[in-house]
Amino acid sequence: MQQPGRAAEIKAIGIGKSFGSFRALDNLTLDIGRGEFLTLLGPSGSGKTTFLMILAGFVQPTEGRLFSDGTDITDRPAEQRAAGMVFQGYALFPHMSVEANIAFPLKVRKKSASEIKKRVGEMIERVGLIGHEKKLPSQLSGGQQQRVALARALVFEPGVLLLDEPFSALDKGLRGQMQAEMKRLHQETGTTFVFVTHDQSEALALSSRVAIFNHGKLLQVGAPDEVYDRPDNRFVAEFLGEINMLPLKGVRPADNGSIGVCEDRAVSMHCKAEKVRGDAILAIRPEHMSIAREAAAGENGIAATAIASTYLGAATKLDLTTRQGARVTVSVPNEVAAAALSKGNSVWLTWPAEKGFLLPEGGQ
Amino acid sequence: MRGVLSDRMGAALLMAPLLLFLVLAYAWPFLGVVKWSFTLPTPGLGQYQALLTDDLVQSVFIRTLRIAAIVTVVSVAAAYAITVVWVRGSPAQRLIAEFCILVPFWISVLTRAFGWVALLSNRGLINTWLQSIGFISEPLTLVRNEFGVVVGMTHFLIPFAVFPLASAMRSLDERVLLAARGLGSSRMRTFWTVFVPMTRSGIIGSALIVFVFSLGFFVTPAILGGGRSVMIAELIYLRIFQSPDWGLGAAISVVLVVFVGALMALLFRYVRPKQLV
Numbered sequence: 001m002q003q004p005g006r007a008a009e010i011k012a013i014g015i016g017k018s019f020g021s022f023r024a025l026d027n028l029t030l031d032i033g034r035g036e037f038l039t040l041l042g043p044s045g046s047g048k049t050t051f052l053m054i055l056a057g058f059v060q061p062t063e064g065r066l067f068s069d070g071t072d073i074t075d076r077p078a079e080q081r082a083a084g085m086v087f088q089g090y091a092l093f094p095h096m097s098v099e100a101n102i103a104f105p106l107k108v109r110k111k112s113a114s115e116i117k118k119r120v121g122e123m124i125e126r127v128g129l130i131g132h133e134k135k136l137p138s139q140l141s142g143g144q145q146q147r148v149a150l151a152r153a154l155v156f157e158p159g160v161l162l163l164d165e166p167f168s169a170l171d172k173g174l175r176g177q178m179q180a181e182m183k184r185l186h187q188e189t190g191t192t193f194v195f196v197t198h199d200q201s202e203a204l205a206l207s208s209r210v211a212i213f214n215h216g217k218l219l220q221v222g223a224p225d226e227v228y229d230r231p232d233n234r235f236v237a238e239f240l241g242e243i244n245m246l247p248l249k250g251v252r253p254a255d256n257g258s259i260g261v262c263e264d265r266a267v268s269m270h271c272k273a274e275k276v277r278g279d280a281i282l283a284i285r286p287e288h289m290s291i292a293r294e295a296a297a298g299e300n301g302i303a304a305t306a307i308a309s310t311y312l313g314a315a316t317k318l319d320l321t322t323r324q325g326a327r328v329t330v331s332v333p334n335e336v337a338a339a340a341l342s343k344g345n346s347v348w349l350t351w352p353a354e355k356g357f358l359l360p361e362g363g364q
Numbered sequence: 365m366r367g368v369l370s371d372r373m374g375a376a377l378l379m380a381p382l383l384l385f386l387v388l389a390y391a392w393p394f395l396g397v398v399k400w401s402f403t404l405p406t407p408g409l410g411q412y413q414a415l416l417t418d419d420l421v422q423s424v425f426i427r428t429l430r431i432a433a434i435v436t437v438v439s440v441a442a443a444y445a446i447t448v449v450w451v452r453g454s455p456a457q458r459l460i461a462e463f464c465i466l467v468p469f470w471i472s473v474l475t476r477a478f479g480w481v482a483l484l485s486n487r488g489l490i491n492t493w494l495q496s497i498g499f500i501s502e503p504l505t506l507v508r509n510e511f512g513v514v515v516g517m518t519h520f521l522i523p524f525a526v527f528p529l530a531s532a533m534r535s536l537d538e539r540v541l542l543a544a545r546g547l548g549s550s551r552m553r554t555f556w557t558v559f560v561p562m563t564r565s566g567i568i569g570s571a572l573i574v575f576v577f578s579l580g581f582f583v584t585p586a587i588l589g590g591g592r593s594v595m596i597a598e599l600i601y602l603r604i605f606q607s608p609d610w611g612l613g614a615a616i617s618v619v620l621v622v623f624v625g626a627l628m629a630l631l632f633r634y635v636r637p638k639q640l641v
Binding site: 056057080084091092093095105108152 | 539544545546548549550557558561562
């Protein structure tokens with residue numbers, strides 16, 4: 001976080017934070033790569049914001065060390081870390097014009113008047129605020145305030161930009177626009193971005209990696225497709241999107257992954273049965289299951305009865321019950337759903353072996 | 365709508381006794397004072413002309429404005445420091461600050477004035493102590509002059525200056541201060557460039573309240589000024605009760621009330637009444 005203009009590489013080792021008897025963050029170890037876009041995802045109270053505040057230097061960890069480009073910065077105060085930060089609600093200086101807000105970090109760094117003017121001008125152009133330079137924050141729309149906050153946090157070329165739920169106050173259309181803009185700013189500046197959100201689609205859409213938090217623990221870190229398709233546990237699987245869970249018996253390793261028995265039929269998975277043996281849960285995303293008239297021998301499939309459908313426009317969401325009473329949701333083309341509901345309702349559900357994954361039975 | 369209307373009616377009814385009292389006890393008699401200023405000793409604008417030419421009256425007006433200005437600056441500065449501790453300090457600091465703010469309210473203005481005399485007079489605590497440690501040989505003149513008046517009035521007015529400041533500081537968004545520090549600004553710089561400007565409305569409200577109060581001070585300047593630092597209120601008293609010149613006393617009163625009224629109007633343009641409590 002020290003050299004301006006160069007993306008920072010951050011290492012958190014065994015970070016913990018207690019507020020009285022409340023454990024906000026527990027034994028967190030995480031590497032944040034140079035120039036990566038990392039999202040901290042989790043429900044409220046999961047510890048993601050506490051970790052962001054520790055990165056910024058506003059909260060002192062109870063234990064653990066924090067390194068930036070190899071330097072221990074755990075005890076360094078916030079103003080000396082100088083990470084760019086965008087707050088929830090923007091936290092603009094209400095008594096300063098747009099221009100003065102953006103110039104603030106440069107003035108603090110005692111840059112020359114001509115350099116401040118030049119860099120503020122460039123930043124205002126980059127975030128599309130030309131014509132608003134002299135206005136006060138209260139005279140701007142939410143989206144414009146958001147741009148000022150981004151410009152102010154990036155103008156001094158910090159090694160890392162920290163963003164605390166920056167879009168939570170914006171309506172849906174504007175949110176999409178700002179997300180695209182932020183992705184562009186990330187590519188243009190090459191700075192390390194650490195972004196906090198509780199919106200999983202935002203996390204999957206924006207980041208190079210997603211870190212999922214719950215109850216103060218970091219549960220899994222990985223690329224969006226990795227955590228979505230191969231979650232380590234039930235919480236991650238459910239938090240990232242809708243998922244079907246079927247009880248699985250007799251799970252054991254096989255030549256090409258693992259095998260088990262689901263509703264009296266042998267099924268195979270490409271994933272390895274390392275963490276689970278015997279009883280487990282087979283998890284499959286709704287869009288990875290198909291409706292078929294029957295399942296061929298050796299194909300993954302179970303019999304089910306269609307009970308309801310929800311038309312979503314591009315596709316239809318179909319709710320089914322298996323023979324043993326498990327509820328399953330699939331996302332299928334509209335005509336397939338109509339046919340499944342009309343044909344005596346009895347169908348087969350099939351899925352490719354690489355799309356099913358194993359979760360430990362019970363628990364999180 | 366009906367709820368709002370009846371609420372307003374209820375509020376008006378609740379305030380009615382106070383308004384009636386103010387009209388009977390203040391507004392009506394004051395109209396009498398206005399009348400005197402134009403009729404005593406002879407009808408006309410003579411008393412107002414005298415105000416413009418009388419050297420004594422003018423020097424008292426100027427002294428009053430000067431003392432009020434000094435007291436305002438000192439009180440607001442001191443109150444600002446106390447309020448920062450009261451609003452943003454640790455729980456123990458808050459308790460101490462609250463105690464310091466509230467206790468003066470329980471002691472009468474007269475008692476406090478004599479207390480300052482005991483501290484500041486030639487044989488008072490401060491001079492005796494300074495002499496005993498050999499810091500000074502002759503006692504310092506700390507009372508029966510403008511200095512004593514300023515000390516006494518500032519002490520009285522600091523608590524009144526605290527409330528508008530506290531209200532401004534409490535409504536401030538904490539994240540803005542964090543943002544400033546996150547952008548590289550030291551605590552000191554954040555205080556001067558972000559915190560103080562953001563509490564501007566509180567500073568204005570606080571300064572106007574103290575200034576307006578200072579203009580009408582009577583007891584404190586009469587005791588601590590020792591007759592040498594006469595302020596307007598004391599001058600009015602002297603004109604009415606000692607050198608019976610009711611017309612001039614009345615004219616000074618009218619000018620003071622008009623001036624204070626104008627300041628109050630200014631005050632309410634800058635701050636909402638709610639912020640003052």
